[in-house]
Amino acid sequence: MQVQRKRSSSNQGVSRMSLKNEPFNDNPITRRTALKAGAAALVAMGLPSFVSAAPEKKPPNILFILSDDHRWDAMSCMGHPVIKTPHMDRLAREGVLFSNAFVTTSLCSPSRASFLTGQYAHNHGVKNNLTPWDNNNVTFLELMKKAGYSTGFIGKWHMPGQFPDLRGLDKFVSFTADGGQGRYFNCPLIVDGKETPSKKEYITEELTDYANEFITDHKDDPFCLYLSHKAAHALFAPSAKFKHVYDGLDLPMPPESDSWVGLTNGNLFPSPFKQLYRNYLACLTELDHHIGSVLENLDELGIADNTIVVYAGDNGHFWGEHHLNDKRWHYEESIRIPFIVRYPGMISNPGRRAEQMVLNIDLAPTLLEMAGVAVPDNMDGKSIFPEIKSSHARGRDAWLYEYFKDYAYNVPEHKAVRTNRFKYVEFVGRRKPELYDLAEDPKEMKNLYGTPSGMSVLPGLKKKLEHLKQGETI
C-alpha cells in the first residue's frame, strides 16, 4: 500500500516551469534564437525524465518513546539540580521542548490509551486501571500501517482487560507480568503473541534491544515505532550499574515532604521517601542512557535526519508536594509531563522552548499530520505541528482534565479546566471545589474558591468547564 501524502509531487511543478519559458513567438529566427530554442527543446525533453528518475523523498520515520511516571522537571535540561539526562537534553537541543505539556488523565492506563487514540478517557473508555481497553479503538499505529508504514509496539501495554488484539502491527512486544506492570528484572515477554523468556536481565535494556532491532530491520521502509518503557514506575529499581549514581548527593525535597508521606494520605507507607526518590532518578538516568543507544543507532543507520523522535512521559509524580505520593490528582506535579519533539528535517530553529499548552491526546493527530496521513474526526486532540514549526503558532486556551475513581485509591473523581493562568476543579462527593491562580500561586497552595478574587473569575471558568465537558474545543 502506498503512503498517502498530502504534499504534491514536485516534478510536476518543475515541468511546468520549464515549459513556461519556451520561446515560441513570431520573431525572425536568428542563429542565437535557434540555439536558444534548441537548448530549450533539449531541456524540455530531458528534464522531465531526469526529474522522474530522482528518488522521491521518503516519508519520515516515527519513533515515539514513552516513559512511565517521568515528571516534567526531572531532566537536566529543565534545570533539575541533581539528575543527569544527556540524551534527553540532546533531543531538546536538537528539537523543540514543550515546557507546558500535560496529560488529560494522570494515570498510566487512561493516559496510554489517550496517546494511542488521540482521545479523552471518557471517549476511549479506559477510565482507570480497571475498565478494559476496547479492541474497537483505533490507534495511530493502525492508521500508519494503512498508510504504508511498518509499525511496531514495543514495551509496556498495561491496560485493563485481555491482552489486546491490536490491528496493524508488524511487531508487538509486550508483557503481562504483575498485572501488566512488568518487572524490572528478568521480565518474561510476549513477542508477537508468543511467550518468550527475557534475553537481558534489565527490562529497559531488553526493550531498547528490541527497538534497535526493529529500526535496523526497517531502516529502508518508513517505520512508526511506539517504544514504551516500564521505567521509572514504582518500585523504582535501577540496575546494579546505575543503582548508586546518586548516592551521597543531597536531594532537594519539597517543603511539605517528609519520610512518611504515602499513598494513603498520612497513613503508613513504606519509606524512607528520599531513598525512593534517589532510585527514581537513577532509573531515569538509566533510561536516558538507553535512549542514547537508540539515537546512536539512528545516526549510524543514517536515518536520523528523516526520523521524527518524540519523547514523553505518561503522567507526572508527586514527591511529597501537597503531602502526596504517586499521581492521579489535578495538581501540576501530577499532570505535567516531559514532551520533546526532534525532527531535523523540519524543525528550522532547534533548541527552542515552546510555551503553548500541549496534551497527550495531541500526539496521535500530530504524528498523522507530520506523516501526511488524514486525521480522523473522532480524535479529541489537535495537531501541534504548527507549534512545532513556529513559536508564533497560537496554542489552545483551555483544556479538560478528568480523573475517574480508581479502587482502592483515595482520590475522588474530579474534572478540571486548566487555562494558561487558572485551574478550577470540581469533585464528585463532599469535597469543595478548588481554584488556583497559577500565575500568582504556581504551587497551588492557596485555594481561591469562595474568596472575592476567586469569585470574580469563577463564572467564566465554570462556563469553560461545562463547554469542555460537552466536548467543545476552546
Next chain:
Amino acid sequence: MNPNPAEDNSRCSLLSRFVIPCGVGVFVFFTLFLTYYSSWYVENRMLHFILTDIVGALYGFYLLFHALILYPIFYFRGAALHERISGTFLITSCWLIKEVIRMTEFFSIAESIFYLLMSVQAGIILLSIGLMAGSELVCRKIEKKKKSLDLRVVTPMPVFFALFAISGTAFVLRSGGLSYFFNFYDLYKMVFF
C-alpha cells in the same frame, strides 16, 4: 491458648487490668496520629522535619508493633485471654475503622470494608496476630521463670497463630507484595464488577 495463670481477677479490677491499658493505648495512638497530621502545618521547616520524621516514625512503629507493648501489659495485669486479645487488637481496629471511614468518601460501604483485605491492611492484621502469639509465649516464659510456676510455655494455639501469621505475611509480601496486590484486584473485580 492457655489461660493466664496470672489471672487473679480478685487482685486487679476490670478498670485496672483492661479499661485503663485500653484507654492509654488508644490515647497514645491518637496523640501520635494527630501530632503527625498537625506537624504538616508547622511553618518552621526545622521543627516541621523534626516533628514529622520523629512522630511519623513513632506512629508507624506503634501501629506495627503495639502488640509487643500492650499485650504484656494486659498479661501481667491479669487480663483474661479474650481481654488481652481484644485490648491489643483495639489499636489495629482504630486504624482499620479510620481507613474504612476514609474510603467511604469515595466508595460504597461494601467496597470500603473490602479494602481491609488490601496488602497494607491485611499485613498489619497478620502482624498483630503474629506478635500477640509471640508475646503470649514470651510472657509465659517470663511468668514461669519469675514465679516458678508449673506452666507449659509452648502450646499448640499460640504456635498455630504464630505460624499462620508468618505464612500469611509471606504470602502477602511475595514478589514485593505485587502478586498479592494483583490477586486482591482480581478478587475485587470478581465481587464488584
